[in-house]
Amino acid sequence: MFDLFSRLFKRDGSSATAKERLRLVLLSDHLSLSPDTVEALKRDLIAVISRYVKVDVGLCDVSFEQQAATVAMHANIPILGMQNERPAVAPPTYAKGEPRRNQASIHSSTGERPYLDDLKVTTPAATMTEADVAHVDAATNEALNSSEHSAPITKPNAPSSAN
């Protein structure tokens, strides 16, 4: 009788949890990526897309599916509209505890991009959307806000790009 009751009132069994945990662990097994890195990938993907179009961050769904011998990534990202300004090159977000040197190397490599000067002039940090800001971690956020007049890429070390 107790069994019957517990079954009637059980909303969600553990099998769904098992399935979800397996999905994630198999993905990291297959790609040799840690679950943290996979999460960071999802965040960055959404952040990059939201620089070009306005997306509904709450409804974004990024999943991975095992196919015969490969892994496919499926992203369902609802687009609310276009961004008004040209895309700002925002620094990527990182998982907690990841070393900052990656960020520095991305900044230095931006010197090769042809539209860099253009960006520096026309896109101040203020054009970043809420979605962007939400996905940029606290430290980077602070760095962006501390200087109203410069786009993020001009800050650390892109001396070659100065006019």
Place this chain on the structure above:
Amino acid sequence: MSGRRIVVTSGKGGVGKTTTTANLGAALAKRGRKVALVDADIGLRNLDLVLGVEKRIVFDLIEVVEGRCQLRQALIRDKRIENLWILPAAQTRDKDSITEAQFLRLTTDLAEFHDFVIIDCPAGIEHGFRNAVAGSQEAIVVTTPEVSAIRDADRVIGKIHERKLPMRLVINRIRPDMVKSGEMMSVEDVCEILSAELLGIVPDDEEVIDTTNRGEPIVLDSTKRLAAIYDKMARRLEGEIVEFTRLDEPSLLNRLLAGWRG
């Protein structure tokens, strides 16, 4: 004649490789096929015990490979099921006593006078696994609906893909009542996660322990609930399209009234 050489593997131990090998082999033999079952678990042999032939071992697989006896001398004929033969593993040697090439030669020789050579693979993905796979053309991966078994099955499936062997899945020890209440992953869940084609679904049943205790294949007694399940598995292996037994029916009352619907 050249029979099919099939490895039964799982990665994780204790999910039912030996039980599957024994009963699938017995089911095929009951259908009139000539079947050789090979225990590739050198040092930890068990297939002989599950099939109740442990007292009749004279020579083992390693002695055949080392040329100390003829292959036919080491094969044990099952006295209950015609056409079923067992090649026992060595119990006091280790897994490095045989190479992949030797294993391939051995199973190829067996395939010359059997329709099916079914290899019971040791757990793990090391030397013993590589040997068993080297001797096979097809694979059957056995798993249970548990996270650890599925993860290991996934690893093994990856290894089998690398060798480009066709592979099918047996999901063992399904508990329909638990699946219904959401406490166990369903057959569909497991197939989806492993993206594998299904060969068989075996419900969890105390018959397995009971028949293993006696050293009898389940298919020997056609009144057993699992006998029909293994027979269907054998037919699928032979290319027949056979519907899977529905597992979601038996409420206790149904079971008492109607018995198992094979």
